[in-house]
Amino acid sequence: MKFQIPIGPQHPALKEPIGLRITVEGEIIRDADLRLGYNHRGLEKLAEQKTWIQNIYLAERICGICSHSHTTCYVQGVEKLMELEPPKRGLYIRTLVAELERVHSHLLWLGVAGHEAGFDSFFMYTWRDREIVMDILETITGNRVHYGINTIGGVRRDLDEMQVKHILDSLEILRKRSEYYRNLGTTEPSFVARLAGVGYLSPEDAVALCAVGPTLRASGIARDVRKDDPYAVYEEVPFEVCTADTCDVLGRAVVRIKELFQSYNIIEYLLKNLPAGPIAVRAPRRAKPNEVVSRYEAPRGENIHYIKSNGTDKPERLKVRAPTLANYAATIKMLKNGFIADVPLIFAAIDPCICCAERAVSVVDARSGEEKIIPMNTLKQLSQKISYGKEKKRVAEWPL
Amino acid sequence: MKIGVFIPELLRHLFKKPATVDYPFEKLEVPRGFRGSPYLRPELCIVCRACERDCPAEAIEITAINEAEKRFRMIIHNDRCIHCAQCVDSCPTEAMLMDDRFEISDYSRLNLKMEWEYVRAVVKPKSEQKS
Amino acid sequence: MATVNTLIYLIIYPGLLFLFLYSTFVEWYDRKLYARFQNRMGPTHTGKFGLLQPIADFFKLMAKEDIVPERADRKMFSALPAFGLAIVFTAMLLIPVWNYSLDRPSVISFSGDIIVVLYLLSLPTFIFFLAGWSSTNLFSIVGGARVLTMLFGYEVPLFLAVLSPAVLANSWRLAEIAAFYRQHPALIPVNLLGFVIALICVQAKLERTPFDIPHAETEIVGGTFTEYSGKKLAIFRLMMDAEMVVAAGLLATVFLGGFPGGPLLGLINFIVKTLFVIFFLALIRATTSRIRVDQVVTFSWKYLAPLAVLQLLITILVKGLIS
Ligand code: SF4
Ligand code: SF4
Numbered sequence: 052m053k054f055q056i057p058i059g060p061q062h063p064a065l066k067e068p069i070g071l072r073i074t075v076e077g078e079i080i081r082d083a084d085l086r087l088g089y090n091h092r093g094l095e096k097l098a099e100q101k102t103w104i105q106n107i108y109l110a111e112r113i114c115g116i117c118s119h120s121h122t123t124c125y126v127q128g129v130e131k132l133m134e135l136e137p138p139k140r141g142l143y144i145r146t147l148v149a150e151l152e153r154v155h156s157h158l159l160w161l162g163v164a165g166h167e168a169g170f171d172s173f174f175m176y177t178w179r180d181r182e183i184v185m186d187i188l189e190t191i192t193g194n195r196v197h198y199g200i201n202t203i204g205g206v207r208r209d210l211d212e213m214q215v216k217h218i219l220d221s222l223e224i225l226r227k228r229s230e231y232y233r234n235l236g237t238t239e240p241s242f243v244a245r246l247a248g249v250g251y252l253s254p255e256d257a258v259a260l261c262a263v264g265p266t267l268r269a270s271g272i273a274r275d276v277r278k279d280d281p282y283a284v285y286e287e288v289p290f291e292v293c294t295a296d297t298c299d300v301l302g303r304a305v306v307r308i309k310e311l312f313q314s315y316n317i318i319e320y321l322l323k324n325l326p327a328g329p330i331a332v333r334a335p336r337r338a339k340p341n342e343v344v345s346r347y348e349a350p351r352g353e354n355i356h357y358i359k360s361n362g363t364d365k366p367e368r369l370k371v372r373a374p375t376l377a378n379y380a381a382t383i384k385m386l387k388n389g390f391i392a393d394v395p396l397i398f399a400a401i402d403p404c405i406c407c408a409e410r411a412v413s414v415v416d417a418r419s420g421e422e423k424i425i426p427m428n429t430l431k432q433l434s435q436k437i438s439y440g441k442e443k444k445r446v447a448e449w450p451l
Numbered sequence: 452m453k454i455g456v457f458i459p460e461l462l463r464h465l466f467k468k469p470a471t472v473d474y475p476f477e478k479l480e481v482p483r484g485f486r487g488s489p490y491l492r493p494e495l496c497i498v499c500r501a502c503e504r505d506c507p508a509e510a511i512e513i514t515a516i517n518e519a520e521k522r523f524r525m526i527i528h529n530d531r532c533i534h535c536a537q538c539v540d541s542c543p544t545e546a547m548l549m550d551d552r553f554e555i556s557d558y559s560r561l562n563l564k565m566e567w568e569y570v571r572a573v574v575k576p577k578s579e580q581k582s
Numbered sequence: 583m584a585t586v587n588t589l590i591y592l593i594i595y596p597g598l599l600f601l602f603l604y605s606t607f608v609e610w611y612d613r614k615l616y617a618r619f620q621n622r623m624g625p626t627h628t629g630k631f632g633l634l635q636p637i638a639d640f641f642k643l644m645a646k647e648d649i650v651p652e653r654a655d656r657k658m659f660s661a662l663p664a665f666g667l668a669i670v671f672t673a674m675l676l677i678p679v680w681n682y683s684l685d686r687p688s689v690i691s692f693s694g695d696i697i698v699v700l701y702l703l704s705l706p707t708f709i710f711f712l713a714g715w716s717s718t719n720l721f722s723i724v725g726g727a728r729v730l731t732m733l734f735g736y737e738v739p740l741f742l743a744v745l746s747p748a749v750l751a752n753s754w755r756l757a758e759i760a761a762f763y764r765q766h767p768a769l770i771p772v773n774l775l776g777f778v779i780a781l782i783c784v785q786a787k788l789e790r791t792p793f794d795i796p797h798a799e800t801e802i803v804g805g806t807f808t809e810y811s812g813k814k815l816a817i818f819r820l821m822m823d824a825e826m827v828v829a830a831g832l833l834a835t836v837f838l839g840g841f842p843g844g845p846l847l848g849l850i851n852f853i854v855k856t857l858f859v860i861f862f863l864a865l866i867r868a869t870t871s872r873i874r875v876d877q878v879v880t881f882s883w884k885y886l887a888p889l890a891v892l893q894l895l896i897t898i899l900v901k902g903l904i905s
Contacts, residue, residue, distance in 0.1 A: 054720065055720075056720050056721070056724070056802075057720075062803060063799040063800055063803055064799075064800040064801065075724075077727075078724075078875065078876070101507065102504075102505070104505055104507075104537065105505065105506070105507035105537075106507075107507075108507040108508075108533060108535045108537065109507060111535075112533075165871065166800065167800045168871040168872055169791050169792065169794060169798060169800070169871050169872025170791075170870070170871030170872070171620070171791070171868075172457060172461065172619060172620050172868045172869065173457075173871065175620035175621065175622060176460075176620065176621070179470045179621060182470075186482075189481075189482055189485065190482040190483075190484070193482075193484045193485055193486040193536065193549075194485070194486050194534070197533070197534075197535070199486070199535045199536065199537075202540070207536075207540060208484070231460075234456065235456055235457060235460075238456050239456055239457060239869075239870070239871065240454060241792045241870040241871045241872075241873050242870075242871040244873055244874075244877055245871055245872070245873060245874065390874055390876070391724065391801055391802065392795070392798065392801050392872075392874045392875065393874075394801060395800040395801055455869055457868075457869045458865065458869055461619040461620075461865065461868050461869060462619075462865075464618065464619060464620070464621045465615075465618050465619060466618075467621065469617075469618070469621055469622055469623045470621045470622070471621075471622050471623050473623065473626065
């Protein structure tokens, strides 16, 4: 018997609204269909009405988890437009925050993977230890999520000796804990049984479907913007691109854990070699007419911002390609012929962060399954019509 | 693959102090430099409007009450504020500062509004002070 | 006197009132343990140490709006929670806590009651399946199908594991089995393997991690309970807790020598022993991640069932040796 199961737009496995329709035969998925547009915020249009400096904070709010990725990507582009050369120390701090963010994002992902697989203890422990990174970020930037450390031409806050020491100390704990999670995540039988062999994506498919980030690297393809097209100070920093060749969710977990260790090394290197000097240069208020594409390796994959300026203090166009969008096509491929039980895991394995565009609401008739697209106004009228003149619903009563 | 690798860790934590904090009754300290809500020190404001111009959330509103007496009113709409501290960075005289409050929710957005009426100050901007 | 005793037995201890209070306590205990395993606090505020939290949850759910899906079979949908609760409470009466006499079989303690308890414990599973099926919700149907699939996996090992102590004790009466092991404490370790298997199967029967597949929230939302709300959900949750008490009671009777010592000492015995069993249930819950439904079936038939047969063999051998 074939039937369709809607996963989302509201579903416990999804942290943000997205529609996933899967056609199943028993427990096996035969087809999957992805619907975007529940989370449209008109962000790109808004960016055209704000000044360069205001847009930093707007870009930051594209995503909560990789907030630093979006600002860095944006700020790098704007610096290119304004022909600014940020000072070394500024770039070091920027990279430091970027790597701290990668650590916090990957730890978060490990926890989410644990939760999706019903391994709540793992989830609680990883998130407890993630708190260490969050605290570091809070002390050095002033906020836990939206760090707001970037500014055009450098960074906004300097590091002092105490903070450097604090980070280096915490790094030791993090290393130990990550080592523990590496052991745990790859040996606990019930957890491995859920991850191994799930969501297979062959290297050819991964390339053909333009997968990015850990999803791509878990298929054995070593592609990383930090290595291929170095920005900030990645040229000077020694690190390796981590890959796995199992092409499944377990591989994606392994890649992320390996990257954690690389990040710890990078952070240590950055802190030990922190150059002295100013942290930012003054930025002009306007940019000459030009256009630029900026690339950045976010924790989830390659992030691209396209910025066009027209000589005023506002951008003419800002286009954001978040890494999740690039991974959607591959997700559909991975879902096919899997089990329903694997949907949350496979979907979570790309570490989705949903922010895309569409402006209509599609209404599905529950009885006939017929779909129509209706605009907002009709929807409003509809809701008024339904509730008009009806008596109020029973108010819940205390039973005693 | 081993069975029950997690058990020692779990049992070890059974009698340990929980990592979580009993929040509304016990509070963690925020670190120095935490970005809470912005506030104004009216005696330093020279009404250059840099904060108003740079605020990404358009949360700062400066109006002149009496141009001749140089009386101004600044309203910070804390409900719109995204706590980015750009106003602090933009302000040339350190008239704008951040406090470290983080429990600022309220039932009405009007209660979040902060208002100052003041006479324009005559202080030199930071950059000029140095020279 | 006998009537009064029976009434007390039915209504106060270990009947309705005690089971209700003790189930909520057990839920608290389980939640608190689970939280402490995870370095969290668990319930803290309602009552001392949050002891009243499950009761508060129960009444909160009772006060919530109760919705029956339009296309569901109304009568069946509403009757199922009550049936389930009645079945579990009946099963509790058969656990020999008090008010039975060893030499004289009565309504609550007779030869073969171990089978009846096991049977009564199987019924809630069907209730869950029917609940899922009658909700007509896709998630519920998938959940219902998973309930049944799992049942085929764990039921046989559970029966084998629980019956092997009975074979050794040469009785089908719970009170007698318990008494036998009290007389021969040295024979308790013989059933250790069976105890472990029974623990795992009970975990599956109670649908807790790693077997919480029928209501795996990240996969199929609420699973069998997706459409249940308000009073019915409250009753289902109470039923799950009571089932945990009964199952723990059954294991404690069969494997740990029952609850001797009249009303008071028996009560203490009961509480200590069931909490001991539930400690392991909570530990299993915290240690593992949810497995897939196909993995449950393969796991049960590949490992649990052969091990249960092995346990039966050991018991028969030991029985041959001692007689
Ligand atoms: S903190 Fe940011 S949002 Fe708030 S008033 Fe200052 S500039 Fe505006
Ligand atoms: S607070 Fe600072 S930036 Fe804002 S108007 Fe006053 S002096 Fe200018």
